[in-house]
Amino acid sequence: MTQQSIRRWAWIHKWSSLVCTVFMLLLCLTGLPLIFSHEIHDWLGDHIATPDIQHNGAMASMDSLLATAKKQNPGFVPLYMYRDDDEPLQWTISMAKTTDATSGFKYVVMDARTAKVLGEPPAEEGFMYIVFKLHVDLFAGLPGMLFLGLMGFLLVIAIISGIVLYAPFMRKLAFGEVRHQRGEKLKRLDIHNMLGIVTLSWFLVVGATGVINAWSDLLVKYWQFDQMSQMIAPYKNLPPPTQFASLQQSLEVAQKAEPAMQLGFIAFPGTAYTSQHHYGIFMRGDSPLTKRLFKPVLIDAQNATLTDSRPLPWYLVALLVSQPLHFGDYGGMSLKWIWAVLDVLSIIVLWTGLKLWWKKRRQYLPVTSARPILHKAIS
Incomplete structure (x- = not known):
C-alpha cells in the first residue's frame, strides 16, 4: 500500500470515526442496560x-x-x-x-x-423507557432513527477503514503488543488498536444490524405499499367496518390456513401491520430461528374469512433476523454477558480514539490562540 493510499484511508478513518464517536458512545452506554432489560425490569419491580x-x-x-x-x-x-x-x-x-x-x-x-x-x-416512563428511547431515536421519532442509522453507517466505514490501516501499522509489531515504555500516547494508541481488532467482528455486526433496525419504520411502510396493498386490493374503496367478527374464530381460521405454525402476535384493524378491514394474525415457527420469522395471515374482520397469506419479503426477514443479533437476546444469559463485555470493550475503543484525537488536536493549536482566553480567565 502506497503512502498516499495510507493517508487517504487514514483521512477516511479519522473523520468517519470523529463524526459518529459521540453518538456511538451514547448507543453503547444505553445498549448496555438494554442487553439485560428483562432482568432490570424484574429488579425494578415492573x-x-x-x-x-x-x-x-x-x-x-x-x-x-x-x-x-x-x-x-x-x-x-x-x-x-x-x-x-x-x-x-x-x-x-x-x-x-x-x-x-x-x-x-x-x-x-x-x-x-x-x-x-x-x-x-408502566408505559412511556421510567429509567428503561428513557434508555430505550435514547438508544432508538433520541426522542426524535423517525428523523432520530434515521440520524442514528447514518451514524451507524459511518461506524461501519470507520471499522472497514480501520481494518485496511491495521495491517501496515502492525507490520513491525506482534499482534496485541502494547508499547508501555514508549510514552502515554503510543500506549493509548496500541490499546485502541488492540481492543479495536478484538471487538472488530462484534462491532461490525452490531453496527450493521443497528443500521438495518434504524430503517425499520420505512421498511414497514414500503411493505405496506408493496405487499399489503396487493393483499387488500379488493377492499380499497370500502368504508371501514363498524362491526367485527369473533377474534377467536378469526384465529382458528388463521391456524387452519397455517397448521404447521403457531401464533406470534395479532395486529388489530387500522394498525401498521394490517388494514382497516383485517385482523393481521402473524404466525411463526417454533425453532430458535423460525420463531422470529413471521408470516402474516389477513382475516376479514367482518366475517372471519381468509383474505390472503404470504411470506414476508426479504427486507423484513433481514430486519427480523437483525434484531436478536443486535441485542444478543437469542442465546440466554451466557450470550448476554458476552455481549456486555464486548460492549464495554467497545466503549474503551471509542473513548481512547476520542482522546487520541483530542491530544493530537491540542498539539497543533497555535500558542497565540490561547492567549486571549488565558488573559480573560485570570483578569
Missing part, C-alpha cells in the same frame, strides 16, 4: 408474575381477553396482542386512543387461563 393457580380447563377465548382489556380502559382501542416467551400463560394487549397514536399507550397484561387482569406495566 415484571408481572403469573399466579400459581390450579386450572384444568381450556384457555380463555381471545374474545374474552379482548373484552376484558376494553373494559379495563374504556375509550381506548386495541393495537396489538402478544405474549412473552418467558410467560406463556400471559397475554398483553397494547391500547391507545386511536390506532395511529404515537403516544399515550397502555398495556394490559391478562391471565391466558382466566382472562383476569394481572396488571398494567
